[in-house]
Amino acid sequence: MKQKLSSSTPTLTFYGAAGTVTGSRYLLTTRNLRVLVDCGLFQGQRDLRSRNWQPFPEPAENIDAVFLTHAHLDHSGYLPALVKQGFTGPIHCTPATFDLCRILLMDAAKLQEEEAAFHNEHRTSRHEPALPLFTSEDAERALSQFSPVHNNRAEMGEVSVEYHSNGHILGSSCLDVQAEGRHVLFSGDLGRPHDLIMHAPEPPPYADYVVVESTYGDRLHDQRDLKAALADCVNETLRRGGQILIPAFAVGRAQAMIYLLHLLQQERLIPQIPIYLDSPMAISATELMIKYHDLHRLTPQQCHAMEDNVRYVRTVEQSMALNQMDVPCVIVSASGMATGGRVLYHLKRLLPDDRNTIILAGYQAAGTRGHRLLRGEEELKIHGYPYPVNARIENFDFLSAHADREELLRWLRKLPVAPKRCFVTHGERSAAEALADDIQGSLGWPATIAQLGSTVRL
Numbered sequence: 001m002k003q004k005l006s007s008s009t010p011t012l013t014f015y016g017a018a019g020t021v022t023g024s025r026y027l028l029t030t031r032n033l034r035v036l037v038d039c040g041l042f043q044g045q046r047d048l049r050s051r052n053w054q055p056f057p058e059p060a061e062n063i064d065a066v067f068l069t070h071a072h073l074d075h076s077g078y079l080p081a082l083v084k085q086g087f088t089g090p091i092h093c094t095p096a097t098f099d100l101c102r103i104l105l106m107d108a109a110k111l112q113e114e115e116a117a118f119h120n121e122h123r124t125s126r127h128e129p130a131l132p133l134f135t136s137e138d139a140e141r142a143l144s145q146f147s148p149v150h151n152n153r154a155e156m157g158e159v160s161v162e163y164h165s166n167g168h169i170l171g172s173s174c175l176d177v178q179a180e181g182r183h184v185l186f187s188g189d190l191g192r193p194h195d196l197i198m199h200a201p202e203p204p205p206y207a208d209y210v211v212v213e214s215t216y217g218d219r220l221h222d223q224r225d226l227k228a229a230l231a232d233c234v235n236e237t238l239r240r241g242g243q244i245l246i247p248a249f250a251v252g253r254a255q256a257m258i259y260l261l262h263l264l265q266q267e268r269l270i271p272q273i274p275i276y277l278d279s280p281m282a283i284s285a286t287e288l289m290i291k292y293h294d295l296h297r298l299t300p301q302q303c304h305a306m307e308d309n310v311r312y313v314r315t316v317e318q319s320m321a322l323n324q325m326d327v328p329c330v331i332v333s334a335s336g337m338a339t340g341g342r343v344l345y346h347l348k349r350l351l352p353d354d355r356n357t358i359i360l361a362g363y364q365a366a367g368t369r370g371h372r373l374l375r376g377e378e379e380l381k382i383h384g385y386p387y388p389v390n391a392r393i394e395n396f397d398f399l400s401a402h403a404d405r406e407e408l409l410r411w412l413r414k415l416p417v418a419p420k421r422c423f424v425t426h427g428e429r430s431a432a433e434a435l436a437d438d439i440q441g442s443l444g445w446p447a448t449i450a451q452l453g454s455t456v457r458l
């Protein structure tokens, strides 16, 4: 039996992405319904990841529906766990988000299963036996509950949701959630006005309350000429006789990197060395670029030209062979923060040699290997062993798919009227504080930094 809902609704509860960039989960409670906006995994430091193992704070069977802003796992990756705990409702998202979730959730389940099997075989876990957070079966069940939206609109009882494209990745949207006379706008991960591949975010619609991300809330992206900077970096590495490795998020950044490298070769700014994409997930996501060509700036011809220029590394054997090759090349591989995946094998080989370059092209959350490299640590632990960091580490986070401080403010400023309040989420403490100060200082709107587990009345 469902618990009785409070009469003083609607309310909004922050169950994740509060004081950190991952684990986006927001619960909206109305007179008759409990709906979640996003249902993400916590990633990064161990204490954050351990939150994934706690039962969801609301009984999963009491949640009526989930609405997703986009497919990245820190927004969708907890869905199989929620289903495992008894959630049976629909999951509403754009068709492209559904296609990407199919790729990402199945891969996440496989990784969980492999990790548990590894720990059981090597007896390296405190838990006997080690279990996956969720299985492929859980992921398949979650996928069967997906309900892609038509005309960018979804409805359930007194809650209706409009999806507005926000320029972050394929299918990503900010959500205008309307319930009991209130409009609550969730920015999702906000893209950038001049991204190479994605269209600029649509201007925000009317909102009484805004839940806004703050990944780069305290920073401005470097204004360097993108192509020139990347060309210099590649050419310098080749002069030293080294290789270039780019850890990249399989969905979004991997495609941006191979497209950018393709442009550099087309314009003869770098030599025609092979560009490898070593991530089956990134390959599948690249193939979706053609299916959804109306959702980004590239024509089908440009997508095909980009694909023709890159060498796909699909099988484990091919990846291992690539790892033995000491020839000039660029390797783009996942995961983007070097927390797992094939990129780790390339790092083990390339880090100790000072001729090589590692390019970090996206956000690196605290506690991840990518973040350690950024901080200039001299040694990196991979698969239990330390590797000396002699390769050059280059920070290209201005290639990030997240708006910076100015871009966030410029987007908010386009709201047709001032909202009653902004809730700042999805950022480390200092970034959230800086953005909240800016919203209050330069826009003159009340802003609150979301606290984990807190509930606000709307």
Ligand SMILES: [Zn+2]
Pocket (backbone or CB within 6 Å): 070, 072, 168, 189
């Ligand atoms: Zn994202």
